[in-house]
Structure formats: C-alpha cells, structure tokens
Amino acid sequence: PPEPRRPPDPPEPRELPVRRTAPFDPPPELAALREESPLTRLRYPDGHLGWLVTGYATARAVLADPRFSARSEFKRVPVARPGTDPFYGAPALPGWLVDMDAPEHTRLRRRLAGAFTAHRMRSLEPRISAIVDRHLTAMARRGAPADLVADFALPVPSLVICELLGVPYEDRADFQRHSATLFSLDASADQAASAMRELDAYLTDLVLRGRRSAAAEGLLADLAGDADLTVGEIAGLGALLLSAGHETTAGSLSLGVFALLCHPAQLDRLTSGAVPPEAVVEELLRYLTIFQFGVPRTPSQDVTLAGRTLRAGESVTVCLPAANRDPGRFPDPDRLDVGRRATGHLAFGHGVHQCIGQNLARAEMRIAFPALFARFPGLRPAVPPAEVPLGGDMGFYGVHRLPVTW
Ligand code: HEM
Numbered sequence: 001p002p003e004p005r006r007p008p009d010p011p012e013p014r015e016l017p018v019r020r021t022a023p024f025d026p027p028p029e030l031a032a033l034r035e036e037s038p039l040t041r042l043r044y045p046d047g048h049l050g051w052l053v054t055g056y057a058t059a060r061a062v063l064a065d066p067r068f069s070a071r072s073e074f075k076r077v078p079v080a081r082p083g084t085d086p087f088y089g090a091p092a093l094p095g096w097l098v099d100m101d102a103p104e105h106t107r108l109r110r111r112l113a114g115a116f117t118a119h120r121m122r123s124l125e126p127r128i129s130a131i132v133d134r135h136l137t138a139m140a141r142r143g144a145p146a147d148l149v150a151d152f153a154l155p156v157p158s159l160v161i162c163e164l165l166g167v168p169y170e171d172r173a174d175f176q177r178h179s180a181t182l183f184s185l186d187a188s189a190d191q192a193a194s195a196m197r198e199l200d201a202y203l204t205d206l207v208l209r210g211r212r213s214a215a216a217e218g219l220l221a222d223l224a225g226d227a228d229l230t231v232g233e234i235a236g237l238g239a240l241l242l243s244a245g246h247e248t249t250a251g252s253l254s255l256g257v258f259a260l261l262c263h264p265a266q267l268d269r270l271t272s273g274a275v276p277p278e279a280v281v282e283e284l285l286r287y288l289t290i291f292q293f294g295v296p297r298t299p300s301q302d303v304t305l306a307g308r309t310l311r312a313g314e315s316v317t318v319c320l321p322a323a324n325r326d327p328g329r330f331p332d333p334d335r336l337d338v339g340r341r342a343t344g345h346l347a348f349g350h351g352v353h354q355c356i357g358q359n360l361a362r363a364e365m366r367i368a369f370p371a372l373f374a375r376f377p378g379l380r381p382a383v384p385p386a387e388v389p390l391g392g393d394m395g396f397y398g399v400h401r402l403p404v405t406w
Pocket of ligand 1: 070097099109161240241245246248249252290291295296348349350352353355357358360361
C-alpha cells in the first residue's frame with residue numbers, strides 16, 4: 001500500500017534576518033516570516049532555539065504580559081557582538097531598570113516617573129527650541145555643506161539630556177564615545193564592558209558631588225537627595241538615561257530628516273502645514289522603528305500564544321520593526337504616509353517598560369523638524385543618498401553622517 005503522506009516539515013528555524021535592501025525598510029524576510037505566523041522559531045547566534053515575534057497583536061500581548069520577564073539573567077539577544085555580552089546572563093547592573101521585573105523595576109520606575117511627566121516635558125520645550133535655534137544659527141553661519149549628525153542631530157539631544165540630568169555638557173566627548181561603544185555591535189564585549197565601567201565611574205563621581213553640594217541642579221541631584229536610593233542605583237539610572245537619552249533621539253532625528261529628504265511629497269505636507277508636526281513625528285517613529293533588532297523577553301512559565309506553546313526560560317525576541325509594518329494594524333505599512341494615524345505603534349515598546357523618555361523624544365522631534373526645514377527650505381543631501389552611511393551595525397538604527405547642503 002502507498003505510504004501515508006507525511007505532513008510537510010516545519011521550515012528550518014532561521015537566524016534573525018538583518019540585511020536591509022532599502023535604507024528605511026526592515027529586512028524583507030521579516031514580512032515573509034510574519035505572513036507564515038506572528039510567532040516563529042528563531043535560531044540565536046550561539047545555536048540555541050527561541051522565538052521571534054513579528055505580528056503586531058502578538059508583540060503587544062507579549063510586552064503587556066507579566067509572565068514575560070525582562071531580567072538580564074535570562075535575556076538573550078539575536079545579534080551578538082564578538083565575545084560574551086557583559087550585560088546578559090548576569091543580574092541587572094544597579095539602576096538599569098530595563099533589565100528588571102517587578103517589584104525592583106516598579107520601585108525604580110516610580111522614582112523616575114515624576115520627572116518625566118508630559119507636563120514637565122512641556123515646560124522644557126522653550127529650552128529645546130532655544131537649543132535647536134542656536135544650532136541652526138551656527139550651521140547657517142558656517143555655511144554649506146554641513147554634517148547634519150555632528151552639527152545638529154547629535155548635539156541637540158545631548159544638550160537637552162545634559163540639562164535635564166544636570167550633567168556638564170563639556171564632558172560630552174567621553175560620554176558620547178562610551179554610549180556609542182555600548183550600542184555598537186562592532187565593539188567587542190570587552191570594549192563594551194570597559195565603556196560601561198567608565199560611564200559608571202563618571203556618573204558615580206557626579207552623584208557623589210551632587211550629594212555633597214546643595215547647589216547641584218537637575219534630575220540627578222534630585223535623585224541624589226533621595227535617601228532610599230543607593231549611589232550605585234542613581235549612577236546606573238543616570239548612565240541609562242544619559243546613553244538612551246541622546247543616542248536614540250539622535251538616530252531618530254538624523255534618520256527622520258534623511259527619510260523626509262528622500263520623500264519630498266511627505267516633506268511638503270509638513271512644511272506647508274497640511275499635516276501637523278505631531279502626526280509627522282508619530283509616523284516617522286513607526287516607519288523608522290530604530291530599535292532595529294527588537295527587545296528581548298523570557299517567559300517565566302509556559303505560555304500559549306498564537307497557537308504555540310512557549311516553554312519557561314525560552315528566549316523571545318519581539319521584533320518592533322516587523323510589528324510596526326504589520327498590514328493587519330497599519331494598512332500599506334511600507335509607505336511613509338505622514339497623514340495616517342500612526343498612534344499605537346510600538347517604536348517605544350509597550351507595557352511596564354515602555355520608554356520613559358518618549359515624551360521628551362517626541363518634543364525634540366516635533367520642535368526640530370519644522371525649525372530645520374523653515375531655516376533651510378532648500379535643504380538637500382550633499383551626496384547621492386546611496387552614499388549616506390547608515391547604522392546597520394548599531395543596536396539603534398540611524399545615520400553615521402548626513403552631509404547636507406542648501
Ligand atoms: C525604554 C525606545 C528615547 C530612556 C525604551 C524601550 C524602547 C525605547 C523600545 C523599551 C525597551 C524594552 O521594553 O525592553 C526609544 C526610542 C527613543 C527613545 C525609539 C527615541 C526616539 C529615550 C529618551 C530617554 C529614554 C530620550 C531618556 C530621557 C529610556 C529608559 C527606558 C527606555 C530609561 C527603560 C524603561 C523601563 O525599563 O521601565 N525606549 N527610546 N529613551 N527608554 Fe527609550
């Protein structure tokens with residue numbers, strides 16, 4: 001008798017696709033994976049098997065579910081740097097709440113939440129405008145061409161986070177270098193660990209000085225007055241805010257300008273006032289989703305989701321760029337359409353770890369884009385777009401240099 005037909009083998013688990021074929025689009029294989037299932041097997045760089053979430057609804061469900069742990073002891077990342085990653089497989093560094101679960105996470109997050117209210121961010125807006133204007137004036141005075149990253153997209157958020165935290169901006173060369181090393185996949189694990197140690201030593205010194213001086217101002221000084229926090233925790237919170245606070249926004253600003261320059265019809269809708277800057281910012285956040293490799297989680301018990309059972313301890317990567325291009329949530333998702341309602345995107349994550357700096361990042365983008373294009377209406381790339389070096393080698397996608405003229 002003929003042999004019964006075997007059901008087809010499930011597709012071989014694949015590594016995370018990372019090769020982009022277009023500057024603003026995530027690797028195209030991600031869409032194929034999502035069509036297969038919102039949750040597929042993923043092979044991690046060390047060969048072990050875990051899961052990849054590419055569907056919007058499943059991504060949101062994982063991020064909202066307290067059964068998925070964010071503790072660094074269990075975290076595994078789908079794109080490895082050379083050597084053993086110093087941040088994973090070990091308990092969270094003091095203050096690094098992004099690597100903690102409740103109740104430790106809740107305790108630290110509450111300490112920060114008061115400083116990051118929408119109201120406080122609004123009260124920062126005049127300072128952001130002044131910083132933006134000062135850099136645009138300097139760019140105009142020096143004349144074309146300029147590097148939009150070095151002259152604008154990096155210094156603006158660096159200055160803003162320095163003012164918010166009370167970190168001296170004169171020290172930027174060191175902390176910018178350490179943050180860049182932390183987030184660069186080309187840096188070895190040893191280099192990343194040493195950048196972390198230096199950043200921590202620098203912030204510890206600032207916190208200790210803040211504890212001694214009643215005149216110190218800013219968020220770090222406020223935290224330094226909180227007797228329930230250790231110096232190590234405040235320094236760690238400071239290191240996390242300082243590094244996450246400038247590198248990410250710099251990436252969003254530079255890539256956002258580049259995307260608008262490459263989509264002149266969308267840029268027109270911003271500069272003509274047809275679409276308000278808030279909506280443009282939201283759509284750029286969705287379209288660009290700079291956390292390009294997603295965020296790691298681990299189920300602390302068996303969980304059934306999208307028809308699959310994830311076992312306790314298995315590695316999960318929530319691919320934010322794929323979720324934000326899910327046609328089930330955002331029609332025609334690969335089109336930059338600044339007029340769409342992009343709210344609900346996952347560029348800032350979701351759930352208890354959702355980005356605490358999101359209102360600050362939004363305010364910076366909302367102020368910076370219109371001001372830049374109003375000052376330089378003829379702004380355009382000074383090199384062919386294909387020659388703009390993009391940050392595929394960074395945890396956060398961005399632009400290394402963006403030569404512009406006007
Ligand atoms: C968390 C994205 C700007 C501070 C996150 C997460 C994402 C994200 C996706 C969630 C990580 C996870 O769930 O594991 C972004 C993007 C930014 C941005 C796209 C810019 C456009 C900022 C800024 C700050 C900041 C300006 C600080 C001022 C933080 C902190 C966390 C976080 C402290 C951890 C929160 C927690 O674990 O409770 N961010 N971020 N981010 N972000 Fe941002």
